[in-house]
Amino acid sequence: MLLAIDEQNKKILAEHATKEQNYRCPSCKNPLILKQGKIVTTHFAHYPAKKCFSFSEGESMDHIEGKKLLFRWLSSHYSTVELEAFLPQIQQRPDLYFENERKDKVCVEFQCSKLSSDEMLKRTLSYQRHNYSVWWILGPNSALKQDKISALQKLFVFPSHLGLSIARLNIFKEHLELINDFGYSSKEKLNWTETNFSLENSSPDLIFTQNPEAGQLKKFKRTDYLYTHHKYMKQIKYKNKNLLSLVEKLYRNRESLHTVSYLIYQSINYEWMIRNHPMEWKYDVLQIINKLPEAHIFSRKEFLTYIKELKLKYYDMPLVQDNMRTTVLFFFLDFLCLEGILTEINSNTWRKNKSVISYSNEGEKIKHLYLLSQQLC
Numbered sequence: 001m002l003l004a005i006d007e008q009n010k011k012i013l014a015e016h017a018t019k020e021q022n023y024r025c026p027s028c029k030n031p032l033i034l035k036q037g038k039i040v041t042t043h044f045a046h047y048p049a050k051k052c053f054s055f056s057e058g059e060s061m062d063h064i065e066g067k068k069l070l071f072r073w074l075s076s077h078y079s080t081v082e083l084e085a086f087l088p089q090i091q092q093r094p095d096l097y098f099e100n101e102r103k104d105k106v107c108v109e110f111q112c113s114k115l116s117s118d119e120m121l122k123r124t125l126s127y128q129r130h131n132y133s134v135w136w137i138l139g140p141n142s143a144l145k146q147d148k149i150s151a152l153q154k155l156f157v158f159p160s161h162l163g164l165s166i167a168r169l170n171i172f173k174e175h176l177e178l179i180n181d182f183g184y185s186s187k188e189k190l191n192w193t194e195t196n197f198s199l200e201n202s203s204p205d206l207i208f209t210q211n212p213e214a215g216q217l218k219k220f221k222r223t224d225y226l227y228t229h230h231k232y233m234k235q236i237k238y239k240n241k242n243l244l245s246l247v248e249k250l251y252r253n254r255e256s257l258h259t260v261s262y263l264i265y266q267s268i269n270y271e272w273m274i275r276n277h278p279m280e281w282k283y284d285v286l287q288i289i290n291k292l293p294e295a296h297i298f299s300r301k302e303f304l305t306y307i308k309e310l311k312l313k314y315y316d317m318p319l320v321q322d323n324m325r326t327t328v329l330f331f332f333l334d335f336l337c338l339e340g341i342l343t344e345i346n347s348n349t350w351r352k353n354k355s356v357i358s359y360s361n362e363g364e365k366i367k368h369l370y371l372l373s374q375q376l377c
């Protein structure tokens, strides 16, 4: 911990404390040890035998150091920043707490240790229910893997001006990294972008409270359809469980992966928000469009009522508003406009131009996919 009560009953930061004075814990009032050293960040700790109901011991050096950096950074932008403040109403102690000029109450959590999904959701929902916003910032041990972004990592996603992002603090370089633009390349590897904001020169408001710029969201990369087709054919051959429901659906409609349109292979920005298999919900959307009469004009609202039938399941993302979730479906409509299936009349209205056609056999499909993949190069 970085804050204690001194002999005059005043709050004091560890870096301003001296060995000559006695310090107590702001919560349990037990005496504290001041730990100073060349390697460690100056901090307070309880005596080993004293159990504290409020502070957990074994706080890592990364956590202490990061909290200190964030405290300095936030204090240079807001006048009311409190370290390790206890919020009695909800019995929680965020790492940092402040109110901004708009009187928003903001809690900042710097997460270095392992945290379960349940615990993260519980804490976040409790803040939100009591009208606190919460900024989650991940510590150094939160690297993304090459193949996917985990359900746990998705919990920390929030809408920054760069689009849906995860914030990570680099305590050595003293900058915040916004990790965003997660997407699968044509070869199905997870890609992302890291943008660094030095704490010295960046405002917290810019990073945490600005809405995504529309242009950031519409980026679009074409999938390698031939590669994707072969990949899924192989998965079906080995009876991959994730594809069972799609395979059954295709069968009921007298189709198969040999004949179904390549449009379901296209990966769409933010599709990692949806739990259903990406090919399956795209197939469902195409079925909905095929049922509409030709030249039918439909609104956003109408489309959303059709979508309700699909029973889409989303990952838990407590920092993302509900209306942002459906954006991924509208990105798919953007793609269908590009393919000439739909025409966008305005940002809320579309017209159906034609139905999506299936192939009559695999040979025809492969030939077409081959032509499309040539165009990629």
Ligand SMILES: [Zn+2]
Binding pocket: 025, 026, 027, 028, 029, 030, 046, 051, 052, 053, 054, 055
């Ligand atoms: Zn204590």
